[in-house]
Amino acid sequence: MAPITTQAGVLNTPIGLRQAAGFFRYVRRNPLLGIGLGMFIALLLFAFVGILFIDPLKDPYPLAGPASKPPSWAYPFGTDAQGRDLFAVMVVGTRLSLEIGLLAGSIGLAIGIILGLISAFYGGWLDNVIRWVVDVVFTIPSFLVMVIIASLLQQYLTVEGLALILASFAWPGPTRAIRAQVLSLREREFLRLARLSGMKSPEIIIRELLPNLAPFLLAGFVSALIAAVYGALGLELLGLGSQREPTLGMTFYWMQRFSALLRNLWWWWGIPIAMILILILSLFFISFALDEWANPRRRTQ
Secondary structure, rough: OOOOOOOHHHHHHHHHHHHHHHHHHHHHHHHHHHHHHHHHHHHHHHHHHHHHHOOOOOOOOOOOOOOOOOOOOOOOEEEOOOOOHHHHHHHHHHHHHHHHHHHHHHHHHHHHHHHHHHHHHHHHHHHHHHHHHHHHHHOOOOHHHHHHHHOOOOHOOHHHHHHHHHHHOOOOHHHHHHHHHHHHHHOOHHHHEEEEEEEOOHHHHHHHHHHHHHHHHHHHHHHHHHHHHHHHHHHHHOOOOOOOOOOOOHHHHHHHHOOOOOOOOHHHHHHHHHHHHHHHHHHHHHHHHHHHHOOOOHEEE
């Protein structure tokens, strides 16, 4: 006889499993999220499976072939003015650009989660200090400061170093947003019951607050990733990235430096632009759909 799922059985299901099931149901009925995830997964496959078809110690770095050749069977994406195989450059560059965005977004969101939770949950002077610091950082022209820092450190700049520069200004937004969400949850009945049951504050945060914030945190992570990708592209287009690494932004910078547009080397600028557009559009589609999933009012509408 088939098992009968009761209301009590549903309620006894761990909250993480219920949210995961709800997320997969939402993916099935939201085409925008499905398109965004499909595009992003395709980029991941291109970056991490494509590495099997190139020699990362040889291809994008030293001269790999004849210079300025259009796409062909031997060079599917053509070559640039330095003789680099643009297929190898795109494989390595996509992976490095994703690495910068994921690292900077993760660090910025992690700092925002910690500060936002402490500020809203404990309140008092901690809340006042954190809010004051966030307000001060918001008044700083962050991109201009990042340009100055990257200019000073350009000789020593690596992919990880660029990600840390981006992360150093990526936390105020998540801090403010998470603080607002925790303030809306702090006086809910389930938290009062947790306090009455004798749970300590760290346990309440880990077992009660974080699972209920999971949809919002996932949407916040994608937003932080978008901001990190934009920041990295902005710095790299100015030539302030790691010039030893063929990221998407630095590839575009070298294209400008060697006047690929004026020389009608369409594959040199067209393919990096296409990769950047696919990355940004996929993240925007995912962010838009996850924002609706995390926002109950938009879901109801």
